[in-house]
Amino acid sequence: MPQAERATGQRQAKSAVRLGGYGLLALALLALAVATVSLAVGRFSIDVPLLLSTLVQSPSAIGHLIRGEALGNEELVVFKMRLPRILAALIIGGAMGMAGAAFQGMFRNPMVSPDLLGATWGAGFGAACAMLFSLPMAVITGSAFLGGLVAVLLTYIFSSTLGRGSANITTLVLTGVVISALFQALISITKYVADPYSQLPGITFFLMGGLSGITWNDIAFILAPVLAGSVVLYSLRWRINILSLDDDESRSLGMDTQKVRILVIVCATLISAVCVAVSGMIGWVGLVIPHLMRMVFGPDYRRLLPASFLAGALYLVLMDDIARGMFSMEIPIGILTALVGAPVFLFLLFRYKGGWR
Amino acid sequence: MALVVEGLCCGYAEDKPIIKNLDFSLGAGKVTTVLGPNGVGKTTLFKAILGFLQPRTGSITIDGKAIAAMGRAELARAIAYVPQIQSMPFAYTVEETVLMGRAPHLKLLEQPRSKDCAAALHAMELMGIDHLAKKTCTEISGGERQMVFIARALAQEPQYFVMDEPTASLDFGNQVHVLERIIDLTQGKTGMLISTHDPSQAFTLKSDVLVMQHGYRCCSGYYRDVLTEELMHQTYGVEVIIRSIPYAAKQIECCMALIKETGHRHIRDSVQE
Numbered sequence: 001m002p003q004a005e006r007a008t009g010q011r012q013a014k015s016a017v018r019l020g021g022y023g024l025l026a027l028a029l030l031a032l033a034v035a036t037v038s039l040a041v042g043r044f045s046i047d048v049p050l051l052l053s054t055l056v057q058s059p060s061a062i063g064h065l066i067r068g069e070a071l072g073n074e075e076l077v078v079f080k081m082r083l084p085r086i087l088a089a090l091i092i093g094g095a096m097g098m099a100g101a102a103f104q105g106m107f108r109n110p111m112v113s114p115d116l117l118g119a120t121w122g123a124g125f126g127a128a129c130a131m132l133f134s135l136p137m138a139v140i141t142g143s144a145f146l147g148g149l150v151a152v153l154l155t156y157i158f159s160s161t162l163g164r165g166s167a168n169i170t171t172l173v174l175t176g177v178v179i180s181a182l183f184q185a186l187i188s189i190t191k192y193v194a195d196p197y198s199q200l201p202g203i204t205f206f207l208m209g210g211l212s213g214i215t216w217n218d219i220a221f222i223l224a225p226v227l228a229g230s231v232v233l234y235s236l237r238w239r240i241n242i243l244s245l246d247d248d249e250s251r252s253l254g255m256d257t258q259k260v261r262i263l264v265i266v267c268a269t270l271i272s273a274v275c276v277a278v279s280g281m282i283g284w285v286g287l288v289i290p291h292l293m294r295m296v297f298g299p300d301y302r303r304l305l306p307a308s309f310l311a312g313a314l315y316l317v318l319m320d321d322i323a324r325g326m327f328s329m330e331i332p333i334g335i336l337t338a339l340v341g342a343p344v345f346l347f348l349l350f351r352y353k354g355g356w357r
Numbered sequence: 358m359a360l361v362v363e364g365l366c367c368g369y370a371e372d373k374p375i376i377k378n379l380d381f382s383l384g385a386g387k388v389t390t391v392l393g394p395n396g397v398g399k400t401t402l403f404k405a406i407l408g409f410l411q412p413r414t415g416s417i418t419i420d421g422k423a424i425a426a427m428g429r430a431e432l433a434r435a436i437a438y439v440p441q442i443q444s445m446p447f448a449y450t451v452e453e454t455v456l457m458g459r460a461p462h463l464k465l466l467e468q469p470r471s472k473d474c475a476a477a478l479h480a481m482e483l484m485g486i487d488h489l490a491k492k493t494c495t496e497i498s499g500g501e502r503q504m505v506f507i508a509r510a511l512a513q514e515p516q517y518f519v520m521d522e523p524t525a526s527l528d529f530g531n532q533v534h535v536l537e538r539i540i541d542l543t544q545g546k547t548g549m550l551i552s553t554h555d556p557s558q559a560f561t562l563k564s565d566v567l568v569m570q571h572g573y574r575c576c577s578g579y580y581r582d583v584l585t586e587e588l589m590h591q592t593y594g595v596e597v598i599i600r601s602i603p604y605a606a607k608q609i610e611c612c613m614a615l616i617k618e619t620g621h622r623h624i625r626d627s628v629q630e
Contacts, residue, residue: 254433
């Protein structure tokens with residue numbers, strides 16, 4: 001489809017504004033500002049002066065929190081309930097955005113994401129299995145990672161075998177659908193055998209995706225793996241450009257393509273699966289965010305990767321604000337991101353006329 | 358100091374080699390044009406030289422060192438590959454694409470620095486595409502995109518270029534533009550292995566040739582010694598005339614296929630209106 005390719009290329013070129021380092025800085029500052037203001041959002045109303053005066057008190061309040069001493073009402077709400085939640089939204093949104101961007105480059109395809117490849121479903125199954133046996137948080141996290149890795153590797157191996165080495169969009173997406181369906185069925189089995197009173201509600205709420213139960217402990221659990229995976233991906237950012245070329249080309253440019261690809265798969269799966277383990281299935285972030293960022297910053301991963309992290313963080317904090325503040329009852333955030341993500345995906349399908357390349 | 362292929366046998370299926378007992382060598386800074394019909398194994402030969410395909414038997418060495426014993430990056434510093442034009446999944450700019458040629462000179466986690474950007478800029482200037490630096494590879498013409506791939510290979514600073522039909526799928530004018538740039542590059546110190554579907558390009562490049570024929574035959578040498586009308590007939594199965602035409606006090610050599618007459622449809626007298 002050379003003509004279709006030219007058409008999309010031209011449209012892409014027109015919309016490419018190509019922001020640089022200043023754009024990244026602006027995005028970071030915006031995310032920080034929105035995160036700060038988000039501390040005031042929620043059922044317990046805190047106005048801006050009160051928020052500021054509470055924030056000024058933060059060193060002593062955090063001291064109280066660590067020593068387990070009593071806190072004032074607004075301090076309790078801000079530091080014990082909202083701050084970990086907003087931090088989690090930043091970390092998880094950023095990780096999902098970055099993992100999605102990395103997967104898209106690696107599979108040479110702007111239509112993939114951790115959900116479409118089966119990573120989140122595999123991770124969900126891994127986590128649900130561990131929850132079934134009431135295992136500790138560390139085991140749930142590890143099991144989510146293993147499940148996610150198995151799902152992505154299955155998708156990758158089947159689609160590249162079917163497509164004879166070149167993973168094309170249709171086989172890749174279809175294989176992803178099949179693998180996702182397989183893991184959804186496995187999740188249903190875990191729900192079916194779970195104890196309906198003590199375990200099933202927990203697993204169901206977990207799968208719906210939400211940040212409401214996030215504690216400082218959860219953040220301690222995800223911080224190290226997300227940091228490790230993100231740092232490796234960020235260091236590989238220029239190599240992902242080369243990985244997005246044809247295999248023969250990337251090898252002729254002196255890269256051990258297979259090794260770098262496995263490294264990217266492991267890191268991107270690690271950071272998305274670990275997030276699934278604490279927040280459940282928050283979908284679509286990894287598809288929508290990198291795509292939008294590619295329009296603004298261009299496809300060069302030296303800018304796209306950090307931009308996807310920052311924009312994903314910003315997006316999830318905003319979504320969480322809507323989930324907490326919009327209605328009198330909290331909405332699971334996974335439902336919100338799907339409500340926004342599905343139409344955007346449809347828009348992308350229309351834009352590329354149902355195909356890519 | 359040469360790229361030497363000795364007794365090379367390779368192929369994809371166990372019992373059916375594509376290439377059998379091929380010998381040739383390409384000296385440092387020399388140019389060889391590879392000719393042959395479709396399916397004779399030109400691309401397979403290139404894949405073997407680039408290390409994508411393990412030879413069944415025989416050896417490929419650069420300055421006496423087997424390429425099988427070289428690491429990926431080391432091999433990429435010795436040989437750069439210019440692929441046939443293909444679509445890119447993402448709209449990288451010309452500058453970003455050429456910069457990718459610096460990959461074999463950097464460590465895995467290293468980012469390109471200003472000296473790499475300078476090397477990329479120099480390569481773009483040599484190919485006359487520095488004014489396109491900020492354009493995306495989807496905005497430019499096919500001929501310009503081929504220049505971008507050649508510039509990327511230049512940025513690799515290799516000892517040899519391997520170009521797989523660099524003028525394929527280009528229009529008439531762009532074929533000439535790309536060929537002129539390649540002729541400029543032949544003046545440099547880098548050896549070149551260029552495959553082409555058009556034998557007249559071998560006459561234009563005035564290079565050594567390697568002619569591959571079906572039935573595992575091949576001959577190589579200076580184009581004037583090797584490329585005869587009989588050999589072309591033997592290779593491609595068509596009648597060919599090779600003539601020297603005087604032009605501006607020079608002799609231009611050209612090679613043309615004799616095509617069957619198509620009758621009187623195009624005689625001008627008959628289209629009077």
